[in-house]
Amino acid sequence: MRGVQMVIIAVGGILLFWFFAPLLCKGIFNIGTATGILISLFLLCYGIFFGRMNRRALILWNGRKTHWICVFLLVLVLIMIMTVLAETFLMIHSALHTPPQNTTAVVLGCSVKGTKPSRILEERIDAAYDYLSVNKDAVCILSGGRGPGEDITEAQCMYEVLTKRGISENRLILEERSTTTEENLKYTGEILKDRGLDMTVTLVTSEFHEYRANQMAARLGMKSYSTPAHTFFVYFPTYYVRELYGILYYELRHWD
Known part of the structure; x- marks a missing residue:
């Protein structure tokens, strides 16, 4: 049992550092950070007080009044695990849905620090640049308005970076009104219709975000594919856990 205890403590410690790093740096x-820290602290406490907590759990399990509470909690945990696994599968499956050549690209915005892209937005710009460099005839809609702490719109920030890297301004269309993913796609759909462009697009966004973004696009009448940006490993757990909540909320909100 000593080996199991040490593994639990090690996993808890690693996860705690991993979820704390974006906060400290x-x-x-966000809710992903908070959830990750709580889970990490639980694992650390369980590992440190391994024997004591196991004995307490066994007493509760064998108690006449507490047995069914334990069963309920166990079922609840299993449902949560199955939900996480199902959502993770959907994220991976959606991110692998690659587009045909020269499909119109739509880059979904993320925060800008003054006039500079945040790390997440920079990753999306990198993915857009790689896609446009290979698909020479594709046009690209840069979608994102101006939020708190942003001196320019997210679309303008992406435009400036891509044009400096050599992407022709004639291939870039700016959508500067949106403040949410749903607005990104709603206003993008309007641009596609106004310009007579095909409603088939590839969504350039973080890999964990592709599933929900594609679901929103489908509800707006678009046929969408994925061109995922790869998230810096230090930030990935926080945003991945937050997206689990986002998918659950989205699916419940649109439950038919």
Whole structure:
């Protein structure tokens, strides 16, 4: 049992550092950060007090009044695990849905620090640049308005970076009104219709975000594919866990 205890402590410690790192380095804190820290602390406590907690759990399991509470909690945990696995599968499957050549690209915005792209937005710009460099005839819609702490719109930020890297301005279309993913896609759909462009697009966004973005696009009448940006490994757990909540909320909100 000593070996199992040490593994649990090690996993808890690694996860705690991993979820704390974005908060300490960049002040990134969201529901994914909070959830990850809580799970990490639970694992650490369980590992440290391994024997004591197991004995307490066994007493509760064998108690006449507490047995069914334990069963309920166990079922709840299993449902949560199955939900996480199902959502993770959907994320991976959607991110692998690659587009035909020269499909119109839509880059979904993310925060801008003054006039500079955040790390997540920079990753999306990199993915867009790689795609446009290979698909020479594709046009690209840069989608994102201006939010708090942003001196320019997210679309303008992406435009400036891509044109400096050599992407022709004639291939770039700016959508500068949106403040959410749903607005990104709604206003993008309007641009596609106004310009007589095909409603088939490839969504350039973070890999964990592709599933939900594609679902939104489908509801707006678009046929969409994925060109995923690869998230910096230090930030990935925080945003991955946050997206689990996002997918659950989205599916419940659109439950038919």
